[in-house]
Amino acid sequence: MERYILFLCMLLIISCSGKNNNGNGDGPDIPMGPDNPPEKTEKSVQMWIDAHANLARYANKDNILADLQKLKDAGFNEIYLDVKPGIGYALYDSDILPQLTEWGPTSIQRDWDYLQFWIEEGEKYGIDVIASISAFGFGSTNFKQGLVYDSDRWDGKTQVAIVGTSTGTSITYNHENLEDIRDRAGVDAAFLNPAIPEVRTFVLDIIKEIVTKYPKLKGFCFDYCRWYNNGDGRYYGFEDYTLSAFEAHIGKTLSSNNEIITLTGGRGPEFARWTEFRSMTITNFITQVRTSLKAINPDIEIHFWASADWSSRYGVAQNWASKRYIPTGDVYTSTYNTTGFADQIDAFSLGAYASAVWKSELEPGARWSVENFVTSYQAFIMGDCTVYGSISSYSYRDQPNPRQSLIDAIYLCMIHTSGIMVFEISHVNNLGQWTMVKEGIDKGLQEE
Numbered sequence: 001m002e003r004y005i006l007f008l009c010m011l012l013i014i015s016c017s018g019k020n021n022n023g024n025g026d027g028p029d030i031p032m033g034p035d036n037p038p039e040k041t042e043k044s045v046q047m048w049i050d051a052h053a054n055l056a057r058y059a060n061k062d063n064i065l066a067d068l069q070k071l072k073d074a075g076f077n078e079i080y081l082d083v084k085p086g087i088g089y090a091l092y093d094s095d096i097l098p099q100l101t102e103w104g105p106t107s108i109q110r111d112w113d114y115l116q117f118w119i120e121e122g123e124k125y126g127i128d129v130i131a132s133i134s135a136f137g138f139g140s141t142n143f144k145q146g147l148v149y150d151s152d153r154w155d156g157k158t159q160v161a162i163v164g165t166s167t168g169t170s171i172t173y174n175h176e177n178l179e180d181i182r183d184r185a186g187v188d189a190a191f192l193n194p195a196i197p198e199v200r201t202f203v204l205d206i207i208k209e210i211v212t213k214y215p216k217l218k219g220f221c222f223d224y225c226r227w228y229n230n231g232d233g234r235y236y237g238f239e240d241y242t243l244s245a246f247e248a249h250i251g252k253t254l255s256s257n258n259e260i261i262t263l264t265g266g267r268g269p270e271f272a273r274w275t276e277f278r279s280m281t282i283t284n285f286i287t288q289v290r291t292s293l294k295a296i297n298p299d300i301e302i303h304f305w306a307s308a309d310w311s312s313r314y315g316v317a318q319n320w321a322s323k324r325y326i327p328t329g330d331v332y333t334s335t336y337n338t339t340g341f342a343d344q345i346d347a348f349s350l351g352a353y354a355s356a357v358w359k360s361e362l363e364p365g366a367r368w369s370v371e372n373f374v375t376s377y378q379a380f381i382m383g384d385c386t387v388y389g390s391i392s393s394y395s396y397r398d399q400p401n402p403r404q405s406l407i408d409a410i411y412l413c414m415i416h417t418s419g420i421m422v423f424e425i426s427h428v429n430n431l432g433q434w435t436m437v438k439e440g441i442d443k444g445l446q447e448e
Contacts, residue, residue, distance in 0.1 A: 055100070075442065085134050086190075092131070131214065133220075136194055138189065139190030141186070141189070163178065163234050164177075173263055179234065196241050212296055219301030219303050272331055319340050342382070342385050391406075393423065415447045420441065
């Protein structure tokens with residue numbers, strides 16, 4: 001009723017002011033532009049903005065303003081802005097990290113504060129900014145660029161994998177065949193080792209710097225806060241420091257790494273305790289970050305992105321479930337649930353990056369559909385934090401009807417979670433998807 005009365009009063013004021021809306025009866029109309037942002041929807045409608053994909057485009061302020069207008073027109077009210085990507089350099093005013101001006105063949109020059117510009121201009125469009133960082137990524141292995149290649153400070157502090165060696169028709173895993181992630185091309189980033197206190201302190205200082213320097217941020221988001229694993233038979237976490245810390249944790253000395261990974265690549269007798277130890281390290285770090293950031297700004301939101309496929313997350317030590325969720329299976333200890341961190345974050349971006357949208361597209365029992373992920377997450381989260389479904393806009397190009405698949409994927413996230421995060425703006429631009437993204441958002445909001 002109050003809104004209705006206010007609406008009537010506004011109509012009366014407009015009718016008394018003549019043919020323009022500047023309040024004095026003459027002169028041009030006052031434009032209803034970005035300085036008059038629309039009222040926020042109850043749902044969070046979010047876009048991810050990747051640093052690497054947009055590095056050259058967003059060296060120009062006009063391109064940022066153009067995309068802010070597109071975001072507003074499509075109904076977005078929040079963005080995840082990548083401000084410390086996996087190369088390890090900064091896209092904000094940092095006293096800790098060098099500025100990101102070059103990545104592979106791309107070079108840019110910028111004499112203005114990238115993050116501050118997004119915050120200030122986004123506010124005019126009614127779009128809040130959540131700053132995201134690649135938590136443990138500090139180097140581009142493809143170009144051998146980044147913090148871990150700049151000095152010897154990080155020698156011995158990057159993640160190391162045990163690698164299978166082909167012996168005829170079989171593969172043998174032994175502790176002699178180790179690989180530093182810095183030496184391997186094709187990975188997402190060269191990851192630092194989260195088990196090392198110096199690494200955790202360094203990353204925490206970066207996060208605190210961001211939140212302190214930019215008080216208008218709505219939130220901070222963890223990305224790549226984990227051990228590396230891309231499912232190719234390499235098992236990361238075999239650094240000397242990590243193994244010594246693990247031995248101290250379990251109170252015994254390993255006879256070899258094969259107690260964790262067997263000679264044939266199976267799970268050794270200590271695999272479950274190793275899994276719990278790595279997950280505990282990540283969860284303890286998240287808890288430490290939460291405590292520090294809430295002391296700086298009690299209103300700052302702590303966000304986390306991870307794959308929606310919880311059952312695969314033990315491999316990268318991301319137990320995004322509630323501590324009350326008790327898993328079963330031989331990869332988990334009886335106390336693995338204590339490493340759950342849903343209660344330590346405010347919002348979880350549920351990475352439902354599946355090319356299948358509906359469960360009916362899959363074989364019975366298969367997990368990888370958007371519908372399955374956005375309807376099953378509460379079994380793990382159990383209400384401990386807000387959840388936003390997230391999809392990759394490029395995933396549906398090979399579907400019979402790519403347009404409808406994208407619309408349906410957004411719609412499912414909107415109606416089954418507290419909002420949608422679309423990955424990623426460069427794909428939406430390059431694939432011309434703005435109209436269909438808006439259609440999916442509008443369809444989801446109509447259900448409210």
